[in-house]
Amino acid sequence: MSVHILGIRHHGPGSARNVKNFLEALQPDIVLVEGPPEADSILSWAGHEALKPPVAILVYQPDNPQHSCFYPFAEYSPEWQAIGYAQRQHIPVRFMDLPLTHVFAIGKEKQAAAGLQQQEAAEQPSAETDDPAPEITNAKVRSLPGGPDLVAVADSDDEDLPVQQLVPAAFRHDPIAYLAHAAGHDDGERWWEHMFEYRQQDDQIFEAVSDAMGALRDELPSRDSRMERLREAWMRKMIRQAEKEMHTRIAVICGAWHAPALKNMPTQKADNDLLKGLPKVKIDCTWIPWTYSRLSYDSGYGAGVPSPGWYQHVWDHPADDGTRWMALVAKLFREQQKDTSVAHVLEAVRLANALASLRQYSRPGLEELNEATLSVLCNGEDVLMQLIQDELIVSNRIGQVPSDIPKPPLQADIERLQKKLRLPQTADFKDYVLDLRKDTDLDRSIFLHRLELLGIRWGDRQQTSGKGTFKEQWRLQWDPSFSVDIIEKGSWGNTVLEAATQYILDVSGKTATLREVCRMLESALPAELPKVVDALILRINNLAAAAGDVLQLLEVIPSLVNITRYGNVRKTDADLVLNIVESMISRVCISLPAACTAVGEDAALELLEQFQAMNDAINLLQHAHLTTAWTDTLQAISANSQSAPVIAGYASRLLFDFKILNSEMLFNRFSIAMSVANAPAVAAAWLEGFLKGSGTLLLLDDTLWQMVCSWVGQLENDIFMQILPLLRRTFSNFTAPERKKLGEKVRKGTDGGPAPTTVANGIDDTRAALGIPVVMKMLGFFHPENQAE
Incomplete structure (x- = not known):
């Protein structure tokens, strides 16, 4: 009876090839793989032709799905190759890690304990504790051989337990860095790749890995957490169980870090005492597609790899000297319309191999190939390197799972x-x-x-x-x-329609804010959820009837008006919404003039934005009686001297747009608002509201332009400096072409250009006279030889 411990790196192509070769030579009668035992029931799907990696085992609590984790596999994952070998040879294959039914339960207990500890600390802020609640760190670390292979979305403070977001595990040390430093390398990741992942000969490699990890574990006992001890005790338990079943050749595939702990076993009683009384929760699992982008540790996966697409290339072409890789780069560049010749490819391959030789590597790695690509194919410009990173180094590959696989x-x-x-x-x-x-x-x-x-x-x-x-x-x-x-x-619900309906009905019933319910209705209408729409309309009607704040109604009317547009396109009945809108607009028109008085500057500016949205909504509806009610409200606001100046100015502008005010009436109101009798700040605020959204009025109407220029010109220097921020804010809202034209108009006036003439009866005689020669020429009565006459 023999037990063979194969310490590997998760998702390492070299480790996967070594495992495959070792198993084919050993021909074991059982294979144990580091992973969740709850997934043994779905392992048979791994041999299905429609299950194509990258895929992942999703393990979750049915009563709390967010407490869950993923076990991803690529084609070049050593565990995937071990599972595939066992299924081809029709021998037992089992997962042997600590069951997640215990892992999740322990995490839940720790979370509850941490919450209680924080509560006690809050009640006694001066008390000190020797065991403060740990913090979850999200510092990015390198992928370590034997590091935790959980991509988690649950809660825990342990480095080997799932955490709430997709964040990498928080290691205090990078054990491989010690080995790399001893070998004269400053990068543990690159050292491991060249020593193990790119290695062609696999003789005694697992013994070497086990010895190296044993030395590291002796030097770095601080990584020996309670969860790690539990995991390794359970792995040893599974090995003993296989021995009791009279298996004679047992192959164990585990993270390299765990290899020494499984090779040098303590007593069975010690492990049983450690595992005694572990809590449990209910667990379920299934297969799901995975992506290479999520296999990268940049996504937050603690046991991820920096270059999943590159590792796939190494797995598919282990003897490639860089020629195949550079051909892929050239193909990618040509698809981007960048000229890349065969000579470029050959030169880049030669440079990559020369760099590898200088660094005493047996073959070029990704770093050498990237440097050669940057120098030869990119001419030193790194813009296209991001394209290579996304399309080739990481890749956008996604896996597949069978359609008939058990799923919710x-x-x-x-x-x-x-x-x-x-x-x-x-x-x-x-x-x-x-x-x-x-x-x-x-x-x-x-x-x-x-x-x-x-x-x-x-x-x-x-x-x-x-x-x-x-x-x-x-x-x-x-x-x-x-x-x-x-x-x-x-x-x-079991269907999208049922789940969306029940979920929104529940959420809306707990929401007491009119704005949130209106947003739900705006989302529910294009989703065609009739029951939800009816319930939300009823709730909006009730909330609107009870709302005493006119500004709250003003805020939600534009979104409700936008909802009515779906009546034609989506074949839904928007009349019910329109009835509510009309009622709310009537209430707004009655109460809004009073709400515009005694308003502070910041509140007035916020109200100004709501005014603009409300006016757009009125124009969108195109209902005559609503438009009339709105213009009557604008007249009341514009004529009231107590209205906020910026609101009164905007109301006057809208009345001019609606043709309620003619030019003469507008000039009168402008003159009164900009009179020297008013405080400069008040006049500037009125002007800001009047010109909101467009400088076209100043460009087309010279009389209005002169009035503004005269008002600015008569300001004293100290007053001008006070209101300058207001004027700057007003003109900054104009479009760039408008600002440019206004600047040209100012420059033309200061350079002594022709002064604008006064417009009488709406006709500018000077400008009109300039058009006479053009009209005469078009009629054939004007000849160049008579131009002097």
């Missing part, structure tokens, strides 16, 4: 709709422009809006060009962590 009902419904609507899951983003007048695009939009309501942010809405509401643009990019959100929202 909601996830199955989502995948069914994705297939029906031809919206595949992709690791890279993909843009879709939807024409809502087409049935398929309309169904796609409804599906994406429902997922958005559920908090599954697969689609990100983009701005679309053109007018109208019949177009939507979405950018879709699948994230494996969506699986956790899908499982969590599955408690609300």
